[in-house]
Amino acid sequence: MPLAFRNLDITPEAPVSSWPTEAVQAALERGDLEHWRRIVAEVNQDPWGRIARQLEEVLSHSRPYGIADAMDVALARARRRAEDEEREQVAAEVRDAIARSGLSRAEFASRIGTSASRLSTYATGKVTPSASLMVRMRRVAAQGE
Secondary structure, eight states: OOOOOTTOSOOTTSOGGGOOHHHHHHHHHHOOHHHHHHHHHHHHHOTTSHHHHHHHHHHHHOOOTTTHHHHHHHHHHHHHHHHHHHHHHHHHHHHHHHHHHTSOHHHHHHHHTSOHHHHHHHHHTSSOOOHHHHHHHHHHHHHHO
16 A cells, blocks of 8 residues: 555655655655655755654654664764765865965964874864864965965
């Protein structure tokens, strides 16, 4: 029996991005692999977006057997992947700031108030610098241009 949304002015064929929370819940509880994959695809596109938040909300009060744990894992993986990508973007910005400054790494580190070894952890993405440190890095890089 195909999935149908009750009391909603939307069909399961509509883009998941347009589904209300009730549709997400219905898809989890009565849908099939196709519906679940579509939800996960939307979460992968925006791990903190509206559908991801709706999924969290549904899973906080409804734990459909067999899919709830899988959706928890999918959400966590999407967020971890996004965080890894963001961390790499910050590391790339740090490396770019160092290069634009025209300074040695040790000199750049000193100018922003940290050690060369700590700067290295920022440049490799092992550690994410604070917002205020990023502002300092941008300022020192701009002075070198």
